[in-house]
Amino acid sequence: MATKKVGAAGKFGPRYGKKLRDNYNKIHKSSKKKxxxxxxxxxxxxxxxxxxxxxxxxxxxxxxxxxxxxxxxxxxx
Ligand SMILES: [Zn+2]
CATH class of the missing domain: 2.20.25.30 (N-terminal domain of TfIIb)
Known part of the structure; x- marks a missing residue:
């Protein structure tokens, strides 16, 4: 679930570590941006x-x- 706190990386749940999920959020955001x-x-x-x-x-x-x-x-x- 993509909540405000976890962002798009919420689909990973608690997996893969905080750092990696934060990184994924950053990349996801900039790739969806106009x-x-x-x-x-x-x-x-x-x-x-x-x-x-x-x-x-x-x-x-x-x-x-x-x-x-x-x-x-x-x-x-
Ligand atoms: Zn143009």
Whole structure:
């Protein structure tokens, strides 16, 4: 169960240790987050498609960036 305290790592229950579950939460959060598009400058438009692939839902541009986090410095126009 994903409560406020345990976050998305709640599905693991008490398993795998606190540190690992905290880490999973951090990565899960940043991968579900919406990011600003560096091409069309639209806010919160870039979402994660798959491992390292991000897409802007407004201008449909695909980006190769971080695996679990969108980073603009990785992206070349
Ligand atoms: Zn865009």
């Amino acid at each position: 990011y600003n598009c560096p091409v069309c400058a639209r806010e919160k438009s870039v979402t994660r498609v798959s491992f390292g692939v991000w897409r802007c839902k407004t201008c449909k541009t695909k980006f190769a960036s971080g695996a679990f986090e969108f980073r603009e410095e990785n992206f070349k126009k």
